[in-house]
Amino acid sequence: MPQTPNSLHARDIEYTIHPYTNLRAHEEQGPLVITRGDGVYVFDDEGKSYIEGMAGLWCTSLGFSEKRLAEAARKQMEVLPYSQIFSHRSHEPVIELAERVVSMAPASIAKAFFVNSGSEAIDTAIKLIWYYQNGRGKPNKKRIIGRRRAYHGITIAAGHLTGLPYARTGFDLPMSDRFFHVTPPSLYSEGNPGETEEQFTDRLATELDTLIITLGPDTVAAFFAEPVMGAGGVIVPPLSYFPKIQAVLRKHDVLMVSDEVICGFGRTGNWWGAETMGIEPDLMTIAKQLSSAYLPIAGVLMSQSFYEGLADQSAAIGNLGTGYTYSGHPVAAAVALETLRIYDEDEILNHVREVSPHFKRRLDALGGHPLVGEARGVGLIGAVEIVKDKASKTHFDPAIKINAQVAAQAQAHGVILRPVPIDSVGICPPLIITRSEIDMMFDGLEKALDGVATSTLIAA
Ligand SMILES: Cc1ncc(COP(=O)(O)O)c(C=O)c1O
Incomplete structure (x- = not known):
């Protein structure tokens, strides 16, 4: 788009700093300016339409034009636009939302603490875990284990836990020696030649067991995992993985935290990734689809026994000294509640279960493409991994950023997708997507792969 002096493009370059962007390249390239949305489509400032094949950032489950959410926000703004929940204060939307979320959570979950973003949820979970361990007289039990390629956000503690180098490079992290990472459960990229799924998951459970024993079980507090890893490349673990991991954690009295920021609220075909993957969490972090991203709201969910530890410690200290001005914000809570009502009334889970086999068929078919090493996914989340040589x-x-090339070509064909590690392209459409829109999305991706295959062959 030509950058005329007062255009949105020119003003964006002049004043706006973009996350996850090469700022110098942005000065040349400028932004893609999205001006409106309708269903699973968004439109740029030239009127070109795109299927939002990433639901924004894995979040707009109900698409881009759900009037009921706008109405819920308007109504709540008129009645009580803000009220805080520190120091025994409360309001109806947060009470209702906590009750609703806990009632739909796995049986192990009993209480909810609201925050504003996934990273805040992770940082808060880490703080609460340390506070809990201090309260139960285990001041050395503070180490946290995650996985390489995990994405848990980007604030200081979450940035330590995220297992992708970009979370730390150039930011003077790590500044704490409490964080450790084990192998991600990708048989495709981490399996040994000839290794079966069972052998692979046995090996990963042994790796975790050995690490905990080496560190000392009395020093390890918690294990954080996304049921399906998202931003690290959409890694779907073998079904035998989490039960084995959880047995190791139980043996060593290590808390299991299921990071449901992407997987929660139906993405994998069940309300929770924990259900799909056989996890019984002590804590869960939630965000994104909680409000279909129409307003920022997130949370930490916890078991009754974890809550009891927090409560005792807060009584001993006199205060649970953590929280945010916008914790449980009434407008965000009202929008989240309306989102959950729509999920029920429109039977969103049934819809995901109906269309996801078609999504999976189209995804699996791409596995035969000459550029695709692995096509993987579950529910309505997937990725293709691009390789030079399949065997x-x-x-x-x-340096050639092959996955960014595919995503750019898909965008030119009217489909927004996201390059993710390693050389993969992520697919995570709004949950309301129809079968024919799934076809259009995969048609666009297929054309993009064909286009890149042709140009890389010419370049080779
Ligand atoms: C699994 C997971 N956890 C945490 C986060 C961090 O969320 P936020 O970007 O809202 O801070 C993300 C973001 O994509 C995520 O995918």
């Missing part, structure tokens, strides 16, 4: 799983030179 040896060799990747292209990282």
Whole structure:
């Protein structure tokens, strides 16, 4: 788009700093300016339409034009636009939302603490875990284990836990030695030659067990995991993985935290990724689809026994000294409640279960494409991993950013997708997507793969 002096493009370059962006490249390239949305589509400032194949950032489950959410926000703004929940204060939307979320959560969950973003949820969970361990007289039990390629956000503590180098490079992290990472459960990229799924998950459980024993079980507090890893490349673990991991955690009295920021609220075909993957969490972090991203709201959910530890410690200290001005914000809570009502009334879970086999068929078919090493997914989340050589799983030179090329071509074909590690393209449409829109999305991706295959062959 030409950058005329007062255009949105020119003003964006002049004043706006974009997350996850090469700022110098942005000065040249400028933004894609999205001006409106309708269903699963968004439109740019030239009127071009795109299927939002990433639901924004894995979040707009109900698409981009759900009037009921706008109405819920308007109504709540008129009645009580803000009220705080520190120091024994409360309001109806937060009470109702806590009750609703806990009632739909796995049986192990009893209480909810609201925050504003996924990263805040992770940071808060880490703080609460440390506070809890101090309260139960285990001041050394503070170490946290995650997985390489995990994405848990980007604030200081969450940035330590995220297992992707970009969370730390250039930011003077790590500044704490409490965080450790084990192997992600990708048989495709981490399996040994000839290794079966069972052997692979046994090996990963042993790796975790050995790490905990080496560190000392009395020093390890918690294990954080996304049921399906999202931003690290959409890694769907073998079904035997989490039960084995959880047995190790139980043996060593280590808390299991299911990071449901992407998987929660139907993404994998059940309300929770924990259900899909056989996890019984002590804590859960939630965000994104909680409000279909129409307003920022997130949370930490916890078991009764974890809550009892927090409550005793707060009584001993006199206060649970953590929380945010906008914790349980009434307008965000009202929008989240309306989102959950729509999920029920429109039977969103049934819809996901109906269309996801078609999504999976189209995804699996891409596995046969000459550029695709692995096509993987569950429910309405997936990715294709692009390789130079399928047999040896060799990747292209990282400098050519092959996955960004595919995403750019898909965008030119009217489909927004996201490059994710390693050389993969993520797919995570709004949950309301129809079968024919799934076809259009995969048609666009297929054309993009064909286009990139042709140009890389020419370049080779
Ligand atoms: C699994 C997971 N946890 C945490 C986060 C951090 O959420 P936020 O970007 O809202 O801070 C994300 C963001 O994508 C995520 O995917």
